[in-house]
Amino acid sequence: MRRQLEGSRAVAEAVRLCRPRVIAAYPITPQTHIVEHLSQMVADGELAAECINTESEFAAASVALGAVAAGARAYTASAAQGLLLMTEVLFNIAGLRLPVVMTCANRAVGAPINIFNDHQDSLSLRDAGWIQLYVESNQEAVDSMIQAYRIAEACELPVMVCMDGFFLTHTFEPVELPEQAQVDAWLPPLRFSRALDPVAPATLGGGSEPDNYLEYRRAQHQALDHAADEIVSTAAAFQSTFGRTHGALIDGYRLDDAERVLITLGSVMGAVRDTVDALRERGERVGALKLRCVRPFPAAGLVHALRGARRVAVLEKAISAGAGGIIAAELRAAMHAAGIALPVDGFVGGLGGRDLTPASIEAVFAASAAAGPAPIGCQFVDVDAADEAARPGE
Amino acid sequence: MDRRDPFRLNALTSGHRACSGCGQAMAARMVGDLIGPDAIFVNATGCLQVFTTHNAQSAWQVPWLHSVFANAAAVASGVEAARRGLPGSERVVVQAGDGGTFDIGLQCLSGMIERGHDALFVCYDNEAYMNTGVQRSGSTPHAARTTTSPPGRLSEGKRHLKKDMLAIVAAHHMPYAATASVAFFPDLKAKVEKAMRLRGPRFLHVFSPCPLGWDHDAAASVQVARLAVETGLFPLVELEYGAVTGVMRLAQRRPVEDYLRLQGRFKHLFKDAHGAAELRHLQALADANIRRYGLLDATTAWDTGEAGRAQRGGRGGYAPAHGAAS
Numbered sequence: 001m002r003r004q005l006e007g008s009r010a011v012a013e014a015v016r017l018c019r020p021r022v023i024a025a026y027p028i029t030p031q032t033h034i035v036e037h038l039s040q041m042v043a044d045g046e047l048a049a050e051c052i053n054t055e056s057e058f059a060a061a062s063v064a065l066g067a068v069a070a071g072a073r074a075y076t077a078s079a080a081q082g083l084l085l086m087t088e089v090l091f092n093i094a095g096l097r098l099p100v101v102m103t104c105a106n107r108a109v110g111a112p113i114n115i116f117n118d119h120q121d122s123l124s125l126r127d128a129g130w131i132q133l134y135v136e137s138n139q140e141a142v143d144s145m146i147q148a149y150r151i152a153e154a155c156e157l158p159v160m161v162c163m164d165g166f167f168l169t170h171t172f173e174p175v176e177l178p179e180q181a182q183v184d185a186w187l188p189p190l191r192f193s194r195a196l197d198p199v200a201p202a203t204l205g206g207g208s209e210p211d212n213y214l215e216y217r218r219a220q221h222q223a224l225d226h227a228a229d230e231i232v233s234t235a236a237a238f239q240s241t242f243g244r245t246h247g248a249l250i251d252g253y254r255l256d257d258a259e260r261v262l263i264t265l266g267s268v269m270g271a272v273r274d275t276v277d278a279l280r281e282r283g284e285r286v287g288a289l290k291l292r293c294v295r296p297f298p299a300a301g302l303v304h305a306l307r308g309a310r311r312v313a314v315l316e317k318a319i320s321a322g323a324g325g326i327i328a329a330e331l332r333a334a335m336h337a338a339g340i341a342l343p344v345d346g347f348v349g350g351l352g353g354r355d356l357t358p359a360s361i362e363a364v365f366a367a368s369a370a371a372g373p374a375p376i377g378c379q380f381v382d383v384d385a386a387d388e389a390a391r392p393g394e
Numbered sequence: 395m396d397r398r399d400p401f402r403l404n405a406l407t408s409g410h411r412a413c414s415g416c417g418q419a420m421a422a423r424m425v426g427d428l429i430g431p432d433a434i435f436v437n438a439t440g441c442l443q444v445f446t447t448h449n450a451q452s453a454w455q456v457p458w459l460h461s462v463f464a465n466a467a468a469v470a471s472g473v474e475a476a477r478r479g480l481p482g483s484e485r486v487v488v489q490a491g492d493g494g495t496f497d498i499g500l501q502c503l504s505g506m507i508e509r510g511h512d513a514l515f516v517c518y519d520n521e522a523y524m525n526t527g528v529q530r531s532g533s534t535p536h537a538a539r540t541t542t543s544p545p546g547r548l549s550e551g552k553r554h555l556k557k558d559m560l561a562i563v564a565a566h567h568m569p570y571a572a573t574a575s576v577a578f579f580p581d582l583k584a585k586v587e588k589a590m591r592l593r594g595p596r597f598l599h600v601f602s603p604c605p606l607g608w609d610h611d612a613a614a615s616v617q618v619a620r621l622a623v624e625t626g627l628f629p630l631v632e633l634e635y636g637a638v639t640g641v642m643r644l645a646q647r648r649p650v651e652d653y654l655r656l657q658g659r660f661k662h663l664f665k666d667a668h669g670a671a672e673l674r675h676l677q678a679l680a681d682a683n684i685r686r687y688g689l690l691d692a693t694t695a696w697d698t699g700e701a702g703r704a705q706r707g708g709r710g711g712y713a714p715a716h717g718a719a720s
């Protein structure tokens with residue numbers, strides 16, 4: 001059914017269709033509407049779930065952990081300060097290999113405190129052992145939520161669907177919502193093999209020592225690696241049932257003969273596509289690539305997709321302070337490991353909700369094109385001119 | 395195969411790695427066996443978690459889950475929510491040390507109670523962070539020596555008071571909150587059984603001596619626990635919806651010195667006039683407990699003397715305090 005919905009509502013509808021039995025959350029802008037909508041659905045009897053309104057995000061993640069360990073499908077959502085407050089538990093969920101699914105309504109991390117969008121929150125947790133999917137549109141958010149449960153439960157790994165705060169969560173777009181029966185057929189109820197059960201008592205979360213911890217961690221790393229195949233096959237299965245795809249690990253745009261490619265993630269990809277079209281009309285051989293999956297990092301897919309490119313620019317809304325762009329560094333490492341000498345220019349912009357306009361994106365393409373043989377390490381996009389004069393950057 | 399056999403159950407079986415004389419190991423075994431096999435246990439980080447699970451080994455014969463230090467009550471909330479409306483009859487039990495209860499776990503515990511989860515939270519109180527090497531906690535008693543509240547030229551041990559955890563918990567007006575002790579098994583048994591008959595959030599605070607951290611003889615754990623009760627330093631009481639409904643009367647009141655002298659953690663108090671002043675403070679704290687709960691004149695069906703005899707084969711059960719309906 002096609003409906004005009006706010007992003008948060010659309011996500012809540014998608015979660016409802018997945019029939020979680022336990023929903024636990026703590027309010028934080030811009031995640032709040034998602035949980036409010038879910039609470040209303042439970043209050044109205046449209047969703048048979050337990051809504052646990054916890055006293056913190058730390059507890060919300062813990063409730064989701066406990067619920068899944070007891071065999072129930074669970075959902076939580078957060079952003080920024082809340083996501084970081086969950087950190088200890090998020091690592092723990094991944095280490096216990098529990099298929100928890102959550103939405104991150106991406107928001108900047110304080111200080112200074114800022115409620116608006118960037119990707120610092122979830123990208124800071126890239127090492128937590130969660131699968132991370134970044135979506136471009138509300139439709140992709142809906143479809144990715146449904147895919148997320150299937151991926152999580154197949155791999156026994158948690159999945160975080162990252163959607164841009166405000167740009168997506170608070171924006172009305174037409175979305176196609178699948179029918180309940182369709183989703184039920186595609187996503188059977190959770191059957192968690194290690195669920196706590198007095199009939200067959202087992203210990204979950206016991207201590208480990210130097211003689212086996214390394215092997216646990218290696219197994220987790222390998223599970224994430226293998227999850228790539230599941231993400232791809234799930235996207236394909238989704239497409240054959242529901243008729244839509246947004247790419248699996250990556251989603252290329254006009255890459256065929258592209259010499260210069262801009263890589264980004266999240267909702268800014270829409271404006272990037274338009275900019276590519278505009279530049280193409282002017283005869284520039286440019287393309288774009290959406291990084292849909294940050295973990296597992298699709299190194300092989302990127303190397304393959306960029307085989308024809310001469311130069312790549314990464315535009316990202318997060319920074320590893322003191323090092324530079326996170327995705328740029330990972331892409332450089334992937335290229336290096338593949339023995340490919342492809343210059344990767346790093347751009348950081350859109351932090352704390354700063355709009356990345358088509359003009360900013362064009363400027364990124366232009367800066368990358370004009371750069372010399374040495375790649376741009378980390379350049380800030382649209383820095384305030386007065387600030388730049390006072391504190392010149394690179 | 396259904397492994398639930400209440401008659402054969404050792405919830406916490408042998409082979410674990412607790413120190414000899416560990417009060418927490420005794421208490422957890424008592425609590426686990428009394429609750430029986432039809433339960434899911436959620437454990438906070440701490441000695442109990444560490445000494446019962448090691449690599450792929452586990453001393454638990456009941457389903458048992460450990461996540462992190464602070465979140466046991468929230469994890470249990472999730473387990474309980476997940477089981478709601480399903481056919482099984484299993485109950486949810488949370489286990490934590492005093493650190494995982496009084497301090498880092500307090501927020502999650504408060505949330506669990508406020509939301510009314512049907513779970514029993516058991517705090518094994520050994521009055522310090524033992525697992526990390528005996529650091530002071532919010533439960534460490536005044537003047538006790540720990541590695542982070544060391545006596546010294548300017549210090550008589552822990553400067554602050556032991557948090558009144560039972561009052562904090564009871565202020566949530568929950569169905570049941572009680573203290574118990576490894577030294578009074580029939581009382582502990584009655585309280586666990588009562589707690590398991592009730593629904594909603596319940597709290598059991600079990601005094602659990604730690605020979606390593608308290609620096610007493612491993613064979614003296616039960617004696618030390620008994621004296622904590624008999625001096626009035628650890629009153630055995632029950633509260634229902636915030637009101638005191640049960641008090642264990644002290645058959646014989648002992649001076650706090652009898653309790654303190656057995657433990658190296660209070661040794662510095664017997665050295666000089668500063669220590670003597672702290673001893674008076676500790677006696678005053680015990681006296682305040684005695685007045686507050688009426689520990690000397692409570693009209694209970696049994697007192698600490700009888701409960702001691704009962705342990706050697708006498709009658710069991712637990713009677714309400716004076717004035718309270720049974």
Ligand SMILES: Cc1ncc(C[n+]2csc(CCOP(=O)(O)OP(=O)(O)O)c2C)c(N)n1
Pocket residue numbers: 418439440441442463464490491492493494495520521522523524525526531
């Ligand atoms: C967040 C966090 N902080 C600190 C620790 C280190 N730590 C592990 S157990 C423990 C103390 C446990 O004390 P308590 O809860 O009293 O239990 P006990 O070991 O005394 O039984 C500490 C500080 C930890 N595991 N996690």
Ligand code: SF4
Pocket residue numbers: 411412413414415416417418419441445520524525603604605606607
């Ligand atoms: S340190 Fe104390 S609480 Fe920990 S195992 Fe030893 S005796 Fe028990």
